[in-house]
Amino acid sequence: MYYGIGSGQLVGSSEQIRIPSLTAYGYNAWGGGQAEVDWLGLGGYSPMPGPLSAAAPGTPESAVRSPSEMIAAGDAFVRSRNPTLDAAPSDSEIIAPSAIIGGGYYDTKSPGKKQPSFTAHHGRANRAFVDGHLESEDMRKPFAASDAQLKRWNVDNEPHRNRLGD
Structure with a gap:
């Protein structure tokens, strides 16, 4: 079984995960690394770092060390060590332990934890x-970016602290 690129579900799986476009849900596509280099999330996998390619296969189920x-x-909501960016709503339906890695966030004058979506969720995010x-x-x-927090985003269950962008 493989995770299809950007789909969030196993290819060949009978289960359906309905995540319509432009919703309040996000997908851990890139993990705690950089999309073009690290292949740490579910959006694609390469055993060795290298450039993102259209031919990149989905992440094999067997690559996830600790499901x-x-x-x-x-x-x-993206996480960030920067209090102004922490809990910012993702603008790309990608979630990550860094607002920069997460593909972007809604840049507003109010911090993420002051946004209506944050208060409507009572300060909690379902994962x-x-x-x-x-x-x-x-x-x-x-968000302390502890090893325990960071490794939960990566297929190899390692923190990759050196890859955080903010």
């Missing part, structure tokens, strides 16, 4: 994991 510890999808379980992340707590 119960890897975030697959969830509410479209679906590769193994299918759900967790509610308390986004009111500052």
Whole structure:
């Protein structure tokens, strides 16, 4: 089984994950790395870093070292060590442990934790994991970018702290 590029679901799976375009949900496409280099999320995989290619295969299920510890999808809030960017709504339906890696965020005069979408969610973000379980992340707590937090975004279950962009 493979995760299709950008789909968030297993190719050949009988289960359907409905995430319509332009919704409040995001997909962990790139993990905690850079899309063109690291291949750390579910949007594509290469055993060796290299340029993103149209021929890049989806992430094989076997590449996910710890399915119960890897975030697959969830509410479209990005995390950031920068308090102004932390909990900002993603503008690209990609979620990540960095506002820059996450493909972008809505740039407003108000920090993410002051946005209506954040307060409507009571400061929490639902996260679906590769193994299918759900967790509610308390986004009111500052994002410390600890190893325990960072490794949950990556197929190899490693933190890759050197790849954070903000």
